[in-house]
Each structure stands twice: as C-alpha cells, then as structure tokens.
Amino acid sequence: MSSLLKVTIRKYSYENLLNLTPPLTCIVHKRNVIGFLSQNFHKKVQQYFNENYTVDNAVIDFVVLWHNKDTGENLKHPLCKIVLKK
Numbered sequence: 001m002s003s004l005l006k007v008t009i010r011k012y013s014y015e016n017l018l019n020l021t022p023p024l025t026c027i028v029h030k031r032n033v034i035g036f037l038s039q040n041f042h043k044k045v046q047q048y049f050n051e052n053y054t055v056d057n058a059v060i061d062f063v064v065l066w067h068n069k070d071t072g073e074n075l076k077h078p079l080c081k082i083v084l085k086k
Contacts, residue, residue, distance in 0.1 A: 007034070009045070009055045009082060027060070027078055035078045048084050056085040 008028045025042045027035040037045060062079040 007058050007060055009058050053084040053086050057083040
C-alpha cells in the first residue's frame with residue numbers, strides 16, 4: 001500500500017487567490033490548493049515550462065511540520081516529487 005498522495009501542479013496568479021500580482025505554482029489535490037512551491041523552486045519549474053516541459057507525475061512524498069516561533073502555529077508543508085516530460 002502506497003502512502004504517496006497524487007497531486008497536480010498548476011500555475012495560478014495571485015490575483016485569482018490573494019489579490020496580489022506575481023504568479024505562483026500551486027500544489028492541487030481534488031481541485032483544492034493545498035500548498036505552494038517556494039519562490040526559488042517556482043522559478044526553476046517555470047524555466048522548464050518555458051522549454052515546453054509538462055508535468056508527467058506529481059506526488060507528495062513527505063509532509064514537514066514547521067513551527068512558527070512568532071505565532072506559535074504548527075504548519076504543514078507538503079514536499080512533492082515532480083516528474084517532468086518534454
């Protein structure tokens with residue numbers, strides 16, 4: 001039995017989500033945005049998209065629990081394994 005969660009990777013613009021301007025790459029499961037790629041990883045993935053690569057497969061491999069010392073919140077960050085194809 002696999003514990004990996006199949007997801008999709010989609011590019012959205014902030015205007016659609018948060019009324020901000022720069023685009024971002026989202027992790028989507030069952031039509032719900034469950035996470036975002038970091039700004040650096042978004043740029044790297046975007047370079048591949050610009051070279052006509054597409055996402056062949058994406059799964060959440062791990063979920064990291066991060067504690068925000070300022071707010072006291074525990075936040076879950078999904079880490080994806082993304083396979084691209086040309």
